[in-house]
Amino acid sequence: MSQVPPARPHQKLTEDGRRMREVLSYSRRGSRFTPRQQEAWDAHAERWVVPDEAIDRPGFDLAEVFGRSAPLVVEIGCGVGEATGVLAAARPGCNVLALEVWLPGVAASLAEVAAAGAENVRFCSIDAVWSLQNLVPPGGLEELWTFFPDPWPKARHHKRRLVQPDFARLVASRLRPGGVWRLATDWAPYAEHMQAVLDAEPALEGGVVERWAERPVTKFERKGLEVGREITDLLYRRT
Ligand SMILES: C[S@@+](CC[C@H](N)C(=O)[O-])C[C@H]1O[C@@H](n2cnc3c(N)ncnc32)[C@H](O)[C@@H]1O
Numbered sequence: 001m002s003q004v005p006p007a008r009p010h011q012k013l014t015e016d017g018r019r020m021r022e023v024l025s026y027s028r029r030g031s032r033f034t035p036r037q038q039e040a041w042d043a044h045a046e047r048w049v050v051p052d053e054a055i056d057r058p059g060f061d062l063a064e065v066f067g068r069s070a071p072l073v074v075e076i077g078c079g080v081g082e083a084t085g086v087l088a089a090a091r092p093g094c095n096v097l098a099l100e101v102w103l104p105g106v107a108a109s110l111a112e113v114a115a116a117g118a119e120n121v122r123f124c125s126i127d128a129v130w131s132l133q134n135l136v137p138p139g140g141l142e143e144l145w146t147f148f149p150d151p152w153p154k155a156r157h158h159k160r161r162l163v164q165p166d167f168a169r170l171v172a173s174r175l176r177p178g179g180v181w182r183l184a185t186d187w188a189p190y191a192e193h194m195q196a197v198l199d200a201e202p203a204l205e206g207g208v209v210e211r212w213a214e215r216p217v218t219k220f221e222r223k224g225l226e227v228g229r230e231i232t233d234l235l236y237r238r239t
Pocket of ligand 1: 026077079080082099101126127128129218219220
């Protein structure tokens with residue numbers, strides 16, 4: 001990867017030094033920890049959360065933060081980690097990188113990972129698009145998980161959806177041939193959009209699949225089901 005990574009989101013400045021307006025797939029949320037999140041942070045963050053400063057250091061190497069080279073799985077937007085811990089514990093041979101910009105979510109996820117007994121998860125609280133571009137080498141990704149990404153239902157916000165043609169191209173470039181991208185959503189119009197975008201990416205093939213039985217039911221999925229929404233799972237493979 002490049003020796004000096006480009007500026008991360010929220011750090012980009014215009015030529016005259018003003019903060020650049022960026023289209024991001026998330027909005028800023030509260031950063032306050034609950035007592036339980038604080039406890040999990042104090043117990044595990046030093047070992048499992050990759051500090052932003054480490055990532056900014058020239059020559060940063062992802063394998064080093066795991067302490068080993070192993071097939072890499074990335075989860076984008078792990079939320080409070082309900083799926084992360086369980087799925088990572090079932091794959092001790094993989095390095096699982098969980099990307100979540102909402103820090104209280106990272107803290108909550110640390111507790112889930114500890115409860116699941118997984119030792120193979122590291123967290124970065126940095127935008128996933130930047131992270132895939134700058135931390136994961138081409139062909140370096142075994143699997144990508146994107147469960148219940150923010151649907152941005154209003155038409156004027158559709159540009160903020162994570163799944164877009166450019167992003168699909170980026171993911172395809174990071175997956176190894178045969179590598180898998182798993183997605184799930186409770187928002188039918190977003191499911192259709194995902195399918196259209198991913199079908200149009202020549203380096204991916206797949207479509208809608210049965211619910212991935214191994215994927216734990218998260219709060220988002222439960223809430224969707226409670227209000228009668230249909231859950232869609234998709235699976236695409238790098239050709
Ligand atoms: C609707 S939640 C779903 C959380 C979890 N996957 C679940 O199923 O419960 C989406 C999460 O993605 C995170 N997120 C959105 N865009 C992101 C990005 N570009 N990089 C990292 N995290 C992101 C948000 O902060 C939010 O916690």
